[in-house]
Amino acid sequence: xxxxxxxxxxxxxxxxxxxxxxxxxxxxxxxxxxxxxxxxxxxxxxxxxxxxxxxxxxxxxxxxxxxxxxxxxxxxxxxxxxxxxxxxxxxxxxxxxxxxxxxxxxxxxxxxxxxxxxxxxxxxxxxxxxxxxxxxxxxxxxxxxxxxxxxxxxxxxxxxxxxxxxxxxxxxxxxxxxxxxxxxxxxxxxxxxxxxxxxxxxxxxxxxxxxxxxxxxxxxxxxxxxxxxxxxxxxxxxxxxxxxxxxxxxxxxxxxxxxxxxxxxxxxxxxxxxxxxxxxxxxxxxxxxxxxxxxxxxxxxxxxxxxxxxxxxxxxxxxxxx
Amino acid sequence: xxxxxxxxxxxxxxxxxxxxxxxxxxxxxxxxxxxxxxxxxxxxxxxxxxxxxxxxxxxxxxxxxxxxxxxxxxxxxxxxxxxxxxxxxxxxxxxxxxxxxxxxxxxxxxxxxxxxxxxxxxxxxxxxxxxxxxxxxxxxxxxxxxxxxxxxxxxxxxxxxxxxxxxxxxxxxxxxxxxxxxxxxxxxxxxxxxxxxxxxxxxxxxxxxxxxxxxxxxxxxxxxxxxxxxxxxxxxxxxxxxxxxxxxxxxxxxxxxxxxxxxxxxxxxxxxxxxxxxxxxxxxxxxxxxxxxxxxxxxxxxxxxxxxxxxxxxxxxxxxxxxxxxxxxxxxxxxxxxxxxxxxxxxxxx
Ligand SMILES: Cc1ncc(C[n+]2csc(CCOP(=O)(O)OP(=O)(O)O)c2C)c(N)n1
Ligand SMILES: [Mg+2]
Numbered sequence: 001x002x003x004x005x006x007x008x009x010x011x012x013x014x015x016x017x018x019x020x021x022x023x024x025x026x027x028x029x030x031x032x033x034x035x036x037x038x039x040x041x042x043x044x045x046x047x048x049x050x051x052x053x054x055x056x057x058x059x060x061x062x063x064x065x066x067x068x069x070x071x072x073x074x075x076x077x078x079x080x081x082x083x084x085x086x087x088x089x090x091x092x093x094x095x096x097x098x099x100x101x102x103x104x105x106x107x108x109x110x111x112x113x114x115x116x117x118x119x120x121x122x123x124x125x126x127x128x129x130x131x132x133x134x135x136x137x138x139x140x141x142x143x144x145x146x147x148x149x150x151x152x153x154x155x156x157x158x159x160x161x162x163x164x165x166x167x168x169x170x171x172x173x174x175x176x177x178x179x180x181x182x183x184x185x186x187x188x189x190x191x192x193x194x195x196x197x198x199x200x201x202x203x204x205x206x207x208x209x210x211x212x213x214x215x216x217x218x219x220x221x222x223x224x225x226x227x228x229x230x231x232x233x234x235x236x237x238x239x240x241x242x243x244x245x246x247x248x249x250x251x252x253x254x255x256x257x258x259x260x261x262x263x264x265x266x267x268x269x270x271x272x273x274x275x276x277x278x279x280x281x282x283x284x285x286x287x288x289x290x291x292x293x294x295x296x297x298x299x300x301x302x303x304x305x306x307x308x309x310x311x312x313x314x315x316x317x318x319x320x321x322x
Numbered sequence: 323x324x325x326x327x328x329x330x331x332x333x334x335x336x337x338x339x340x341x342x343x344x345x346x347x348x349x350x351x352x353x354x355x356x357x358x359x360x361x362x363x364x365x366x367x368x369x370x371x372x373x374x375x376x377x378x379x380x381x382x383x384x385x386x387x388x389x390x391x392x393x394x395x396x397x398x399x400x401x402x403x404x405x406x407x408x409x410x411x412x413x414x415x416x417x418x419x420x421x422x423x424x425x426x427x428x429x430x431x432x433x434x435x436x437x438x439x440x441x442x443x444x445x446x447x448x449x450x451x452x453x454x455x456x457x458x459x460x461x462x463x464x465x466x467x468x469x470x471x472x473x474x475x476x477x478x479x480x481x482x483x484x485x486x487x488x489x490x491x492x493x494x495x496x497x498x499x500x501x502x503x504x505x506x507x508x509x510x511x512x513x514x515x516x517x518x519x520x521x522x523x524x525x526x527x528x529x530x531x532x533x534x535x536x537x538x539x540x541x542x543x544x545x546x547x548x549x550x551x552x553x554x555x556x557x558x559x560x561x562x563x564x565x566x567x568x569x570x571x572x573x574x575x576x577x578x579x580x581x582x583x584x585x586x587x588x589x590x591x592x593x594x595x596x597x598x599x600x601x602x603x604x605x606x607x608x609x610x611x612x613x614x615x616x617x618x619x620x621x622x623x624x625x626x627x628x629x630x631x632x633x634x635x636x637x638x639x640x641x642x643x644x645x646x647x648x649x650x651x652x653x654x655x656x657x658x659x660x661x662x663x664x665x666x667x668x669x670x671x672x
Contacts, residue, residue, distance in 0.1 A: 033662055098447075149384060183378070244670075
C-alpha cells in the first residue's frame with residue numbers, strides 16, 4: 001500500500017467528518033436554512049473513489065453530496081457559504097446543500113431527485129466520448145436509487161455504447177426510514193442486474209478506504225482495457241438521521257445492535273489504527289493535522305457566516321443563458 | 323366542536339376510508355415510517371395491517387401503474403408522494419393512463435384512484451422541492467384536482483376523493499399541515515367541484531386556493547381595517563372548477579383579483595380570469611388582476627425565496643390598486659408576511 005496515499009486519504013476522511021459534525025453542531029442556530037443530508041459514517045466511499053480519479057475526471061452526486069464534493073476537491077468555503085445561502089456559495093445560495101457544484105473540481109452536479117443524475121452521468125460520459133476526451137465519469141447514488149426505472153435504463157444505454165464511466169452504489173441499507181426489506185426482494189442482486197446488462201460489476205468494502213480505492217483503480221483499468229462501464233457497490237452506513245443534524249436512533253427504525261456494529265466499523269478509526277499500527281503516523285502528527293483542520297474549518301465557517309446575501313434583484317437572474 | 327390539525331384531518335379521513343371500504347389501500351414512500359408522511363399516515367399500518375398500508379420502492383412511475391392496474395380490477399388505491407416533484411416521474415401513467423382509461427374504453431373501465439401530492443415551501447428547499455404544479459394536472463381532462471385549505475375541507479374532500487370513481491389528484495400544501503380548525507368526528511363529505519366563500523364582502527372578489535387562501539384571508543382582514551370589504555373564495559377544487567360561484571361573486575363585487583398558489587403564466591389564475599371575462603366582461607369595473615409566485619425557479623436562499631411568494635402585503639397592494647386606492651400597511655400588519663417558515667413554532671421537517 002502507498003503510505004503517502006493512505007495517510008492522505010485518512011486526513012481527507014477526517015476533514016469531511018469534521019466538516020459534517022460542525023454543520024451538525026451549528027445547524028440549530030438556524031442560519032443554515034436548507035435541508036442537509038450528512039455523510040457521517042460514509043466518508044470512505046467518497047474518499048476512496050475520488051482519490052482514484054483524476055482532477056479532470058467528472059463526478060456527479062445526489063442529495064447526500066457533501067462528502068463527494070469535498071473528496072473530489074470542491075472548495076470548502078463555497079460549500080459552507082452555499083449552506084448559509086450566501087452570494088459566495090458555489091451556487092450563490094440559489095442551490096443550497098442539495099445542489100452543490102464545483103466545476104473546477106469536476107463535481108458537475110448534485111441533485112435531490114433520487115436517480116436523476118444517473119442518466120445525466122451517462123450523458124456526461126457519452127459527451128466526453130464523442131469529443132474524444134479521455135475523461136472518466138463517476139456517479140454516486142444510494143441503493144434506493146437502484147429502484148428507479150432510470151437506473152436500469154441508464155445501465156442499458158451505458159453498456160450499449162461502452163461508456164467510460166463508473167456507477168457507484170453506496171448501500172447504506174436505508175432509504176429515509178425504510179429498510180431494504182420493504183423495498184427490494186431478498187432474492188435480488190444488483191451486481192447480477194448490472195452484469196445482466198453486460199456490465200462488469202465489482203464489490204468492495206465500503207468502510208475501508210483502501211478497498212474502495214482498489215476497486216475503483218481496477219474499474220478504471222477495466223474501462224481502459226475493455227472500454228465499457230463498470231458498476232461498483234459498497235456497503236456502508238449513515239450515522240445520523242436521513243435529513244438534518246441529529247441522530248435519530250430513538251425512533252427505533254434501526255436496531256441498536258446494527259447501529260453499534262457499524263459505528264465500531266468506523267472508516268476513520270479503522271484507517272487511524274492502520275496508520276498507528278504500521279507506524280505511518282503517530283498520535284502527535286495526527287493531533288497536529290487535526291488541529292490544522294479545525295482551524296481551516298473554523299475559518300471557512302466564519303467566511304460563510306460573514307459573507308453577504310445576493311440582492312433581491314437576483315431573484316430574476318440566471319433563469320436563461322444568453 | 324372539536325379542533326384538529328390539517329394533517330390529523332387527513333389521517334382521520336384515510337382511516338375512515340380504510341375502515342369503511344376493504345378495497346381501499348394506502349401506499350407510498352414512507353407511509354408506515356415513524357414520522358408517517360408528516361403525521362398524515364401515522365399509526366395506520368398498525369391499525370389496518372401491512373397488507374393495506376405499506377411502503378414501496380423508489381419507483382414512482384411503476385407504482386402509479388401498479389395502483390392503476392389494481393384499480394382496474396376492483397381496488398381503490400391511495401398513493402402518496404411527499405413532494406409533487408416525485409410524482410413527476412409518473413406523469414406518463416397519470417396523464418396517458420389514469421386520465422384516459424375511462425374514455426378509451428368508452429366507459430367500460432374507470433380508475434378510482436387518489437394520488438396525494440405535497441407542495442413544499444421554505445427552509446431553502448429550492449428548485450426541486452417547492453414547486454406548485456397543480457395547473458399541470460388541472461389541464462388534463464379525465465383528472466380531478468382538489469386542494470383543500472382547511473382541516474375541515476381536507477377531511478371532507480379526501481373522503482369524497484376516495485369515493486369518487488375517477489382519478490383524483492389531492493394536493494396538500496406543506497404549510498397547511500399544522501394549521502388548526504374545526505373537524506367533526508363523523509364521516510362527512512365535501513363535494514368535489516364546489517368552491518367555498520370563506521369571507522363574504524362587496525368591494526372586490528379575491529379568488530385563491532390551497533395555502534394562498536390563508537394568505538388571502540389574512541390580507542382581507544388587513545383590508546377590513548382599512549375599510550375595504552372583500553369577498554374571498556377558496557376554490558377547493560381546480561377541476562371541476564366552480565365557475566358559477568366565482569361569477570356570481572364577481573357579478574356582485576365587479577372586481578376580481580386572483581391570488582395564484584403557483585406561477586401565473588398558463589396557470590390557475592389565467593384560467594379563472596378567462597372564465598370570468600368570457601362570461602361577464604361587461605360587468606367588470608376594471609381589468610381583473612392576478613398575483614402568484616414570481617416567474618422564476620424557486621431559489622434555495624431565503625434572501626431571495628422570501629420575495630418569490632405572494633404575501634398578505636402584496637395581496638393588499640394588488641387589491642388597493644384594483645380599487646384605485648393607496649393603502650399604507652402598519653408595521654403590525656406587515657408582520658403577517660411569512661419568511662421561510664409558516665410561523666415561528668414550525669421547525670420542520672419541511
Ligand atoms: C424520485 C424521488 N422520490 C423520493 C424522494 C425522497 N427521498 C429523498 S432521499 C430518499 C432516500 C434515498 O435513499 P438512497 O438512494 O438509498 O440514499 P441515502 O439517503 O440512503 O443516501 C428519498 C426516498 C426523492 N428525493 N426523489
Ligand atoms: Mg440508502
